Amino acid sequence: MSISYRQRGKKKTWDYRVFNTNGKVVASNSGFRTKREATLEAQEIESKVAGGLVRTDATLYELWQVWFDLMILPDKDLAKSTKNKYQTRGNYIKKYFSGQKLSDIRFSTYQAFIKECSKSMIRSQVGRMNGDIKRVLQMAKKDGLIFSDFTEGVQIYGEKYRKRQEEKYLHSIQDYKVVLIYLKSKFNYMKSVSPFLLYFLFKTGLRVGEGMATSWDDLDFEKKLGYTYRRFAGDKQEFCSPKTPTSVRYYPLSDDLIIVLQALRKIQDRVLSERGIKNPDNLVFFDYRYGVPTNTAFNKYIKKCLIALEIDCQMTATGTRHTFASYLLSQGVDVWAVAKILGHKNIKQILDTYGHILKEKLEYEFEATRKLVDK
Incomplete structure (x- = not known):
């Protein structure tokens, strides 16, 4: 095995590449301020590869752990929460396959594992x-291990959604407007x-996390x-990287929303000043008592609002995004514009996720269809 180091870019940062005995890159990383920092990480990874991947009797979980340490853990672009999700999947692999060697796993065994996953995961999570696991096997092959690819031809199971699609958003434009009016009546910074x-x-x-992370400096x-x-x-009360590169974006502010935000800023500044409380990140939705709301507390508040309005809907905070997208589409806003506003790279997810039509728009289209077929 071998390691190469380079100093590149205007900032003169260091990177490394770890090669296996066949000369193929098995790990790399960049952005180190000094060569010593790069060397320490590279040598640790080289040691793990030498002591783990080359073993012909390695278990699937052992290989997964090496892959996680090499490819996921050092990735500075991945949020901590995302890495935790990888770790959770790794724990599931460890529990199911226990000490089973990679060479002993057959297609039928793996298909049974996928079926078991589908009992507690939705289809996208199983995918x-x-x-x-496919990426773990690809890494193992690059390192010279010989085994049957038991993932080839596997069938992915699982429900598409944990909730019914209609439970994720407000069902009508009327409900949407009623909720907005109700929320205005509850504006009281001293309470919440x-x-x-x-x-x-x-x-x-x-997205909920994007809203929570909004600072006054982000609004023009x-x-x-x-x-x-x-x-x-x-x-967790911590900032994370954006979900995708296209999540970094500008979005429009309506006149009435600007009025609400300007009023909020005035009272927030006054309350924080009177109490000598710091808002270190200059956050818009900073509670003078608790800081930024937790996801659990916020979802409880949404449920309380829907019950007060007698709206039959089980939506959580994510439903605000679903409702907003559905409303724009129902009002004829171009689907590409909706994708841009929401931070999606294409329209496929918009149509798959938010393509349901709100009640009033559906009734309008039904009537238009009747008139067309009457001719």
Whole structure:
């Protein structure tokens, strides 16, 4: 095995590449301030590869752990929460396959594993599990291990959604407008910042974490634009990287939303000043008592609002994004524009996820269809 180091770019940062005995790259990373930092990580990885991947009797979990240490853990572009999800899938592999050697796993054994996964995971989660294992096997092959690819031809099971699609969003434009009016009646910064945040999400379509991470510096009231480039994990109270590169984007602010935000800023500044409380990240939805709401507390508030309005819907905070997207589509906003506003790279996910039509628009289209076939 061997390691190469390079110093590149305007900032003169260091990178490394670890090669196996066949001369193929098995690990790499970049952005180190000194060669010593790069060397320490590269040598640790080289040691793990030498002591793990070359073993012909390695278990699937042992190989997964090496892959995680080499390819996932050092990746500075992945959020901590994302790495935790990889770790959770790794734990599932460890539990199911226990000490089973890679060479002993057959197609039928693996298909049974996928079937078992589908009992507790939705289909997309099962697909991610299968994708991880495929990448583990690809790495093992590059390192010279010989085995049968038991993932080839596997069938992915699982429900498409954990909730019924219609439970994820408000069902009508009327409900949407009623909720917005109700939230305005609850605006009271001294009691809670949650109605302001919920109103903001319903008016922008931002992800919950994106809304929580919004600072006053991200809002340009003159240009009527907001900017999002990160997320905030409410339960962990920490900032995370954006979900995808296209998640970094500008989005429009309506006039009435700007009025609400300007009023919020005035009272927030006054309350924090009077109490000598710091808002270190200059966050818009900063509660003077608790900081940023947790995801659990925020979802409880949403449920409370829906019960008060007698709206039969089981949506969580994610439903604000679904409702906003559906509303735009129902009002004839171009699907490409909706994709841009929501931070999707193409329209496929928009149509798959948000393509349901709100009640009033559906009734309008039904009537238009009747008139057409009457001719």
